[in-house]
Amino acid sequence: MIVDVERVAHGGVCVAHGPDGRVVFVRHSLPGERVRVTVTDERKAYLRADAVEILQPSPARVQPPCRWAGPGRCGGCDWQHVTPDEQRRLKAVVVREQLLRLARIDIDVEVETAPGDVSGLDWRTRMRFAVDNSGRAGLRRHRSHDIEAVDDCLIAVEAVNVPDVVGRRWPRGAEVTVDVSGTGERAVAMGAPDELLTEQAAGRSWRVPIGGFWQVHPAAADLLAEVVRGMSAARDTDRCLDLYAGVGLFAGVLASQAATVVAVESDPRAAAAARLNLADLANVTVVHARVDTWVNGGVDADVVVLDPPRRGAGRAVVERLVQLAPRRVVYVACDPAALARDVATFAVGGYRLTTLRAFDLFPMTAHVECVALLER
Numbered sequence: 001m002i003v004d005v006e007r008v009a010h011g012g013v014c015v016a017h018g019p020d021g022r023v024v025f026v027r028h029s030l031p032g033e034r035v036r037v038t039v040t041d042e043r044k045a046y047l048r049a050d051a052v053e054i055l056q057p058s059p060a061r062v063q064p065p066c067r068w069a070g071p072g073r074c075g076g077c078d079w080q081h082v083t084p085d086e087q088r089r090l091k092a093v094v095v096r097e098q099l100l101r102l103a104r105i106d107i108d109v110e111v112e113t114a115p116g117d118v119s120g121l122d123w124r125t126r127m128r129f130a131v132d133n134s135g136r137a138g139l140r141r142h143r144s145h146d147i148e149a150v151d152d153c154l155i156a157v158e159a160v161n162v163p164d165v166v167g168r169r170w171p172r173g174a175e176v177t178v179d180v181s182g183t184g185e186r187a188v189a190m191g192a193p194d195e196l197l198t199e200q201a202a203g204r205s206w207r208v209p210i211g212g213f214w215q216v217h218p219a220a221a222d223l224l225a226e227v228v229r230g231m232s233a234a235r236d237t238d239r240c241l242d243l244y245a246g247v248g249l250f251a252g253v254l255a256s257q258a259a260t261v262v263a264v265e266s267d268p269r270a271a272a273a274a275r276l277n278l279a280d281l282a283n284v285t286v287v288h289a290r291v292d293t294w295v296n297g298g299v300d301a302d303v304v305v306l307d308p309p310r311r312g313a314g315r316a317v318v319e320r321l322v323q324l325a326p327r328r329v330v331y332v333a334c335d336p337a338a339l340a341r342d343v344a345t346f347a348v349g350g351y352r353l354t355t356l357r358a359f360d361l362f363p364m365t366a367h368v369e370c371v372a373l374l375e376r
């Protein structure tokens, strides 16, 4: 069918309406375009579809730089067909809309370019490949278990060396990770080996488990550390928490400002690496625990930094944090919808969103990183 695309929505899609009035979430389109779509998923309340022919293009449309991007192809990127400026504008609209819809907060949002980024390409330092039945590694298609047999990936840094990974033969069904560290190491692995890579950020060295969490954009760790340092504004008498701490990046930043820092991380390899990374800082304690259970113990906090996974911290954790009554909460978020839900819970508890910054740390994709300051 042919639809007129109305506005951008969360998740790399735009909203249109079908002839029966149902919402159609259209990938590979842009607001203002008239497109012919193929339906990829039909539900009672809505349809999902791919724009397969552009009848009236948006001025912001470009030829995707990657030849594996497009309807039914690699699912890694959402906005290859959009100019970098417009990608950031669309992400800003999405962040603003999530905050308005889920937290009833109306705030201007600007999505800032990652330092050093020009083209939106050549930034991904961590990749995960799936292996098809012939033993070839490739990238998953959108919302699918099918695998696109790419020869390269333009958003990956060159050192990932995609041709090397797809040129080897792997066990059928395996998952292959490639990590390239800022210090020039490269690890190609299946599973979770014991080895660590070395990253540099915030003036320190960080040991990071292969396949474990570290910011994917080369500029991200330094940038977020600096933003967290500024927003947390910790004083030398403050007791701070770094929740969902990974290998301890934000705890390392807080340690130089605050009296004490407790870093809480549930992944055993990450928690062990955090202990190693922060061993020289006498005022930091690393706890290997789930935040949702740990916060219910005897905890004090003047400043809380949290950087939860995509689903957010959730109501129970946020309600408990509100009981601790920290002066400031710095919330680092990779999903604006989860952020907005948690901000709404903080707001009920008397916290106001006073600063929001958003960064384009995942160009060409619909992902956006936000850092929110909540003050009591």
Ligand SMILES: C[S@@+](CC[C@H](N)C(=O)[O-])C[C@H]1O[C@@H](n2cnc3c(N)ncnc32)[C@H](O)[C@@H]1O
Pocket: 213, 214, 215, 243, 244, 245, 246, 247, 248, 249, 250, 264, 265, 266, 267, 270, 289, 290, 291, 292, 307, 308, 309
């Ligand atoms: C987005 S990463 C943040 C890492 C760190 N702040 C950084 O910047 O490198 C989220 C971290 O939360 C951890 N995590 C996930 N669920 C958790 C839970 N329930 N309790 C504690 N940590 C959790 C993950 O293992 C991961 O290391």
